Amino acid sequence: MKAVVYEKYGPPEVHQLKEVKKPIPKNNEILVKIHASAINSSDSTLTRGKPFLGRLWQGFLKPKNKILGYDVAGRVEAVGGNVKQFQPGDEVFGDIFACGGGAFADYVSVPENALALKPVNISFEGAAAVPVAAVCALQGLRDHGQIQPGQKVLINGASGGIGTFAVQIAKSFEVEVTGVCSTRNLDMVRSIGADHVIDYTQEDFTQNGQRYDLIIDNVGDPSVYKRFYKRSLSPEGICVIIAGSFFLQMFLGPWMSMTGGNKIGTFMADGTKKEDLVFIRDLIEAGKVEPVIDRQYPLCEVADAIRYLEGGHAGGKVIITVEQSSKTW
Ligand SMILES: NC(=O)c1ccc[n+]([C@@H]2O[C@H](COP(=O)([O-])OP(=O)(O)OC[C@H]3O[C@@H](n4cnc5c(N)ncnc54)[C@H](OP(=O)(O)O)[C@@H]3O)[C@@H](O)[C@H]2O)c1
DSSP states (O other): OEEEEOSSOSSGGGOEEEEOOOOOOOTTEEEEEEEEEEOOHHHHHHHHTOSGGGHHHHOSSSOSSOSOOOEEEEEEEEEOTTOOSOOTTOEEEEEOGGGTOOOSBSEEEEEGGGEEEOOTTSOHHHHHTSHHHHHHHHIIIIIISOOOTTOEEEEETTTSHHHHHHHHHHHHTTOEEEEEEOGGGHHHHHHTTOSEEEETTTOOGGGSOOOEEEEEESSOOGGGHHHIIIIIEEEEEEEEEOSSOHHIIIIIHHHHHHTSSSEEEEOOOOTTOHHHHHHHHHHHHTTSOOOOEEEEEEGGGHHHHHHHHHTSOOSSEEEEEHHHHHHHO
């Protein structure tokens, strides 16, 4: 099978399309013919091996898992002897980070619990956009942000991979959403349901006198956190920082919470919670959430796709189309 393989840390060009052995499913595994994957910030971090802490699970000197790609959408081709939930032909999707990744390839074999049935009303490309970003947005809003109907919620970085899901998932909780993005993405963020939009190139939301019950931050600029905290949160408000460094996640969030009345904190999304993926699938099938896709790249252009995401201005998700690229390769 074809796979995009890397043997050493470095710029995105370390990824090379190669012929590798097709996996054979173990007893508890399903073999998935991959149709699409998506790019996430972790693909960039683990390509470059920077920040260095990423090497804790990917190996200090060279990458342990040589095929990246954590979002997967495809069709079950074969199942192991103990598999109960799936059969060949099922359309599935999920986040395979906990299984070591491997979605930048024609096939992957993973434990059945890693995946769920794909939403019936969207394409494989749409489904590949969902797992990492939408589950992170859901956990940020619901579990860490304790979102409640009627609240005023601000999504900073509303136009990106996580932000476009955060806006729509927040609306499904019946809140008033303000999305912050650049000029070119204002209409898109409005179109996915934001009640108000703020163009950060024209206006600093921490200076406009508005206060929010919940702020979700997908941008990760620590120089403004004190301003979020002091000027933009309501007295009982919560600020959930999704973007940001490991250091921030470990120390700064808890410290800032302890030194003031508001709650401000960070978290690492847990992509193994299948019930959260199913929760989002239900929202998609109910028409309440629709993936926003910025660009699609064939498998052989994973390096270009990672570089594009690293630019920091994706308008929705960046997708890798595996099935199509295999045909044209
Ligand atoms: N905590 C976790 O578990 C977790 C999990 C996954 C990812 N993350 C982190 O979450 C962050 C967002 O990820 P993503 O996949 O959504 O990234 P993304 O797709 O690159 O989106 C980032 C968005 O930020 C916007 N932006 C840039 N500068 C801005 C500013 N000054 N003010 C407001 N918006 C601004 C950009 O919009 P414009 O083009 O409109 O400027 C862009 O759409 C990354 O830092 C990633 O590492 C955290």
